[in-house]
Amino acid sequence: MCFTVPGAAFVAVVGHNGCGKTTLLRALTGQLPYEGTARVMGQDLRTVRRPAASGLLAHLPQRASVEFSLPVRELVVMGRFRHHRFLGAYSAHDYARADAALAQVGASHLAHQDFTLLSGGEQQLVWLAQLSLQDAALYLLDEPTQQLDVYYRRRVFQLLLRWVQQEHKTVLCITHDLDNLAELPGYLLNLSRPEPTLQVLSAALVATERAFLESEESLAHPENE
Numbered sequence: 001m002c003f004t005v006p007g008a009a010f011v012a013v014v015g016h017n018g019c020g021k022t023t024l025l026r027a028l029t030g031q032l033p034y035e036g037t038a039r040v041m042g043q044d045l046r047t048v049r050r051p052a053a054s055g056l057l058a059h060l061p062q063r064a065s066v067e068f069s070l071p072v073r074e075l076v077v078m079g080r081f082r083h084h085r086f087l088g089a090y091s092a093h094d095y096a097r098a099d100a101a102l103a104q105v106g107a108s109h110l111a112h113q114d115f116t117l118l119s120g121g122e123q124q125l126v127w128l129a130q131l132s133l134q135d136a137a138l139y140l141l142d143e144p145t146q147q148l149d150v151y152y153r154r155r156v157f158q159l160l161l162r163w164v165q166q167e168h169k170t171v172l173c174i175t176h177d178l179d180n181l182a183e184l185p186g187y188l189l190n191l192s193r194p195e196p197t198l199q200v201l202s203a204a205l206v207a208t209e210r211a212f213l214e215s216e217e218s219l220a221h222p223e224n225e
């Protein structure tokens with residue numbers, strides 16, 4: 001597989017369960033060895049020691065957890081870690097950014113709650129607020145809307161679009177949420193296709209890819225033939 005995202009763009013990564021979507025993100029974040037080359041802003045990811053600390057990557061895994069009680073606002077402000085002195089306290093400016101990020105995802109009302117007591121969907125919104133403060137060139141998101149209701153799903157896709165259009169970020173977003181993709185500008189990468197390629201998103205493309213994913217043909221595994 002070979003693809004190049006031309007500048008800031010939204011890329012939806014779709015495909016059947018187990019087709020390798022999460023594996024792709026794990027390779028890009030250096031958690032898995034791989035053949036070939038991945039470049040972000042011209043830099044070979046293998047040669048970058050800490051891609052998150054250098055502002056190249058920000059990653060939202062499918063299941064992120066926090067082991068101890070922590071107010072939501074404190075978790076969100078940690079997204080500013082790159083702009084921050086080691087062991088120094090976050091400034092009023094950092095907290096203002098955290099509050100604004102929470103407002104952007106529609107979660108201001110959660111600011112002073114204990115993160116560990118939130119619902120799965122609420123936790124997902126908080127992670128997105130934290131991520132938006134990381135200011136990375138490439139965002140890797142693994143099913144960011146999976147636990148969200150219809151209202152927040154749409155809202156999160158609008159948020160991702162703003163990261164692309166206003167902040168000039170590139171977003172690689174794994175999703176099974178085909179309904180919300182039809183209206184978005186960007187690209188689609190279907191990893192269940194034998195030769196996945198970047199295709200320009202449109203309502204017609206989403207309909208074609210949905211029909212493919214719903215077909216028995218798309219589930220044919222080479223080893224079963």
Ligand SMILES: Nc1ncnc2c1ncn2[C@@H]1O[C@H](COP(=O)(O)OP(=O)(O)OP(=O)(O)O)[C@@H](O)[C@H]1O
Binds near residue numbers: 015
């Ligand atoms: N550490 C591992 N060792 C061996 N096989 C693995 C490992 N991690 C994942 N796999 C396998 O690789 C395949 C792809 O997994 P992956 O998690 O990338 O799928 P996915 O496309 O993200 O699926 P889903 O939509 O269900 O999240 C699966 O068959 C999975 O069982």
